[in-house]
Amino acid sequence: MKPTETTSGLPSSADVVVVGGGFAGAAVACFLCRKGLTDVLVLEAESQFGQHASGLNAAMARQVTADPLTNEILSRSLSLLTAAGDDWPDTVDLRPGGSLLLTAKGRGDGLLSAARTAAEKGLDCRVLDREGAMAMVPVLDPRAFDRAVYTASDGVVDIHGLLWRFLKTARKGGARLVTSCRMTGVESRDGRVTAVTTDRGRVTCRVLVNAAGAWGNRLAALVGLDPLAMTPYRRHLVTTPPLEVTDPGWPFVWDTTHDFYFRPEVGGLLLTPGDESPMEPGDTPRDPAVLEILADKLARYCPELSGIPVARYWAGLRTITRDSRFAVGWDGRMEGLFWVAGLGGHGMTASSAVGEFSADRILGNPVNESWKKGLAPNRLC
Template sequence: MTGPHIAVVGAGFAGAATALHLVRRGARVTVLEREPIAGAHASSQNAGMLRTAIADPALARVAAAGADGVAAAQALSEVPLVRPSGSLLLAQGETLEPLRKVVPELREMRRSARWLDPAEAASRVAALAGAPFEAALWTPEDGVADTAAYLTALLLGARRDGATLRLGTEVLGGEPGDGSRPARLETGRGAVEADVVVIAAGAWSDVVARRIGATPLGLTPLRRHLHATGPLAEVDPRWPFVWALGDEVYFRPESGGLLLSPCDEEPFPPGEPPADPQNRALLARKVARAFPALLDLPLMRSWAGLRTFAPDRRFVLGRDPRAPRVCWAAGLGGHGVTCAWEIGRIAAESALGLAPAPAEFDPARFPVPPP
């Protein structure tokens, strides 16, 4: 290839999808991943749910396109990437109106959605008997991704088309470059020069920016817990994933039992966060309120992962106005699996100067920090 050389920092969903879209547009791509395996953190420590009913219209548009992109990625994999389970979002009181606004937007994006009353929802998912909600939004095209298979497909596709993946290669320093000089990344395995650097390092994105002389954007990693039961006779593996809005707790079938999260958010430094044993008590309180039929679940395993947010909780995508050779694909806030394909397209086209990122995600929306 004779196109520009792009260095992508991070081999999770954002980095992998960006790399794939870059090589398909003629770029020479080097992906630098600090860990010995790709997707070791947020990309593998999540529930894998493809959710398209999102209150923020800007995020919802990316989610719909991203979910469609999973179907395109299926051509890169010999195993199914998605189990089309559908989803049920439960609402009552003040959570109803924001969800009502989502429905016409979903239909505009050609996604199916309809309302179910509590009796109809409980007929689909027996665990909702006695649950305190007024209505449920049924989105049949949502599903659960095989996150390992999806990430592997993206990376395999990128490598087949010419991208180079360098694992165990942490960015330790460097320079962001300027109009006349390429960016330079110092790693434990030598220096890398690039026409553009894409920061797609998840919880480490601000760390990488600081190390290469770019301006951090105030991204905050937040710890969230997941809990799994063993096999449960009462669980139907065909159930959709179920999310109680307001209480903010969800469950979905997994390995004959249930996978659940209390949707907790606690600032935590980049790394591998330990699970807090007290989080099980939070889950129990939320389940008791939202899903009383699921009281006293026998939890077998708990773990935690990081979800990284920008200050306004929208993605950060596109060229950095203060460092013209730096492009961002960060702050995905737990939407990486659903949105990866579209995020990769937006970031790749911005990095190559083919199209700007949508203004809602532009890094320029953040003020320049004081010196």
């Protein structure tokens, strides 16, 4: 046993304690270690990393939303994801099939304008008319949309490969990664975090990173703080068996007006009915009623896919802030508390840039000022 280790296997101290072993926590630990701060401890309550939203998502990397600031973060993230480095030898598998975001007349102005801004900044996206979109995905119904944003470098990511790239890089850099360990409390002195308590012992620390996903506000309550304005919402994903009608070369298709998406998945499709119900954090029960919602949307807006069989379905939680932007930064009410939360439906894609930005902020390095302001957690107090 190392002198600083307790009998529980936990160190008695760490400079930075990261709570949560999903994309948020893993990415922050990874970039802290890459940038030279290696006294990092990651605590994950479950017996494995990435068991909640980070292991249950649709794996789609999308770089255009209606918010230009979010788009900058997503594009930076994708360039980090596809870049190799000396300590970062493996490239993560990204199947760059592209994406097609459908909009209806008068409903997608924000998205179309954000797409034009992104294109001016060099992103390979362009606006297509109905014919252009249907040439790519012939099953689309031209009555359901007016225009589409096509982004060639969007695609589908190997999510387990990405999570483990972060975790392996962190471990190689010196971070300690602990599973089956739940943070249960926080100690503070003079308004500053001094230690965390867990179900396996106590660890003193200088910085506490709240990367607890849907549990983020539960952690805030442990610190004695009011919640941030963000809510976990349940969303279901559905897969089909192999289908004659699908083409593995299709981009992923997101109907932003009627709120559903589908993409090729091992010869069939992965789809969502676009459901969004607020839920308490925890294991997420499935609701079979969503299959009817999906069947109804396909019948109305993409009838060529109507009646497709279901192989499997599951649900996870997307934690969405009041203004849909991420909450990444120092708390401001409690010194030493750093939030990496509210990653909504883009947390897998954004994780590399969010990890890099968080590490720079924790280290006191210069950062992009508009990201710092736009992501400040205190806007949600």
